[in-house]
Amino acid sequence: MTLAAPLAGSAATKDRSFLVIFNPTAGGRRRRRLDHALAALEHRGWDCEILETQARGDAEALARTASGEARASRLLIAGGDGTINEAVNGALSAGAKLPLGIIPLGTANVLAAELGMMDMGDAVDAAAAGAMYTIWPGRANERNFVLMAGAGFDAHVVATVDPALKRKIGKLAYVWTMLRLAFRFSFPRYRVRVDGVWHEAASVVVSKGHYYGGRFVLAPRARLDRPEFQVCLFTKGGRWNLVRYALALPLGLLPKMKSITLLPAREVVIEGPEGDPVQGDGDVIAHLPVTIRLAERPLTMVAPARRG
Numbered sequence: 001m002t003l004a005a006p007l008a009g010s011a012a013t014k015d016r017s018f019l020v021i022f023n024p025t026a027g028g029r030r031r032r033r034l035d036h037a038l039a040a041l042e043h044r045g046w047d048c049e050i051l052e053t054q055a056r057g058d059a060e061a062l063a064r065t066a067s068g069e070a071r072a073s074r075l076l077i078a079g080g081d082g083t084i085n086e087a088v089n090g091a092l093s094a095g096a097k098l099p100l101g102i103i104p105l106g107t108a109n110v111l112a113a114e115l116g117m118m119d120m121g122d123a124v125d126a127a128a129a130g131a132m133y134t135i136w137p138g139r140a141n142e143r144n145f146v147l148m149a150g151a152g153f154d155a156h157v158v159a160t161v162d163p164a165l166k167r168k169i170g171k172l173a174y175v176w177t178m179l180r181l182a183f184r185f186s187f188p189r190y191r192v193r194v195d196g197v198w199h200e201a202a203s204v205v206v207s208k209g210h211y212y213g214g215r216f217v218l219a220p221r222a223r224l225d226r227p228e229f230q231v232c233l234f235t236k237g238g239r240w241n242l243v244r245y246a247l248a249l250p251l252g253l254l255p256k257m258k259s260i261t262l263l264p265a266r267e268v269v270i271e272g273p274e275g276d277p278v279q280g281d282g283d284v285i286a287h288l289p290v291t292i293r294l295a296e297r298p299l300t301m302v303a304p305a306r307r308g
């Protein structure tokens with residue numbers, strides 16, 4: 001996990017209640033997994049009230065209201081990284097007063113991996129009795145993100161992937177979309193200002209977490225709890241380099257490639273084709289040109305206590 005020190009004290013509180021924001025779109029399986037997790041939490045003395053999203057945007061509105069009302073002692077987001085991203089935006093806009101936990105039910109669940117959750121048991125343990133950590137989200141123009149934001153080929157894949165296909169075949173939907181897009185992508189160049197210094201790249205990922213696309217390391221030094229980014233510049237574009245990047249990522253070789261530049265940063269500006277998509281946490285959250293800074297305030301998250 002990429003978290004250093006937990007906040008003083010454990011996550012145990014007197015008022016043991018969760019407001020659970022749940023994205024039910026992936027069908028019955030998600031619901032069954034959630035029911036198991038909540039039964040385990042209730043067994044451990046936690047009250048859980050479920051609020052289901054009906055449409056895109058609901059998780060944000062529900063988290064905003066819940067944070068304002070403080071109706072429960074914690075928020076628990078049950079869904080994928082996209083639903084968590086929405087809830088984080090809602091919580092931050094209402095002052096981020098409640099600690100946030102997650103029940104990972106998505107396709108990639110990168111945040112769960114980043115927080116050190118290996119399985120649903122870890123997620124339940126963390127929610128019930130984990131440690132509290134201060135997380136520094138980033139902000140791309142008007143939208144916050146927890147894991148990463150970027151422009152280039154991967155942002156176009158995110159913008160193109162069919163949500164229904166994602167629900168049907170999971171991560172393979174990204175592979176399919178990548179293959180289709182690779183044949184018609186024009187590989188534009190992007191100008192990237194990293195803490196005042198301009199660079200050029202074929203693709204950019206501004207990382208808060210060190211994983212990318214699952215449990216694959218892209219930015220080894222990135223940490224959720226550090227108020228800075230690691231910027232990953234893919235300096236070479238074109239189809240052949242795309243294949244090299246795609247093969248190197250699962251092998252853990254991407255950060256060592258010559259055509260990858262990794263830089264720490266506090267502020268990143270990306271310029272390129274006007275209106276090009278910017279992905280954040282796996283959804284389109286902005287369009288070029290974009291300025292990426294830290295969020296206005298940090299977030300408290302409940303995660304597994306550090307082992308060892």
Ligand SMILES: Nc1ncnc2c1ncn2[C@@H]1O[C@H](COP(=O)(O)OP(=O)(O)OP(=O)(O)O)[C@@H](O)[C@H]1O
Nearest residue numbers: 023053054055056079080081082083106107108109
């Ligand atoms: N009830 C809903 N109906 C339609 N869309 C929704 C609903 N609730 C949430 N969403 C949207 O669905 C998107 C995808 O959902 P979610 O992130 O939970 O799963 P996922 O895409 O499978 O996981 P991951 O983001 O890890 O790939 C989110 O970005 C969110 O905005």
